[in-house]
Amino acid sequence: MSDAGSVTIEAAFAVGTLVVVLAVVLAAMGAVVLQLxxxxxxxxxxxxxxxxxxxxxxxxxxRLVPDGADVTVDVRGDDVVARVGAAPLESALPGVRVAAEVVAAREPSPVAPAQGPDPLPGELPEADVGESPAPASGGSAHTGTPSPTGGAP
Known part of the structure; x- marks a missing residue:
């Protein structure tokens, strides 16, 4: 018997196996990219x-995922849940599906102040400026402005 033909058959099987392994690796890489x-x-x-x-x-x-992907956005109380799922290489891997779910807290809606900006800490609001209390030391401090009572400083 001659062994010359068996080497050719073994080489054909080896090349076929390498092609299948390469295809599986490429499909897995495509699934990882789609997951991202x-x-x-x-x-x-x-x-x-x-x-x-x-x-x-x-x-x-x-816009960020291929056509045919499922996109759902649900609001649950103070949270928002977004789910995106797609099939990688649609026909090449029929039973595989990748998906991602992200939860984010809802941001409060901006509310404008009723009467302008809030005063800085230690400052009185504009409406209360004329009603400032007398200094606690009992003496009067001269600030260069007339006193609200009309007396001399």
Whole structure:
């Protein structure tokens, strides 16, 4: 018997095995990259939704992931939950799906002060300036302004 043909068959099996291993490694790398994209999209969606822009959150997340990805934004009390899921290499890995979920605290809406800015610590509000109490030392301090009682300083 001749062993010359068996070397060719073994080489063919080795090359075929290497191609399959390479394909699996590339598919796994594609899944990892898609996982990172889903995490980025969910983070962006949660950030925007926490600021009150839920429609913008969905649009931003949809721009960051491939077509066919699922994007959901839910508000739960004071938290916003954004979920993004997609299938990597859609037809190459039919049973595999990657997803990311991010939770963010809702930001309070900005409220303008009723009558201008708050006074700095130690300052009296403008409405109370004319009603300032007398100095605690009992003496009068001369500030160069007339006294509210009309007397001399």
């Amino acid at each position: 994209r889903c995490t980025d999209a969910a983070t962006e969606a949660a950030r925007l939704a926490a600021r009150g822009d839920e429609a913008g959150a969905r649009r931003a997340a949809a």
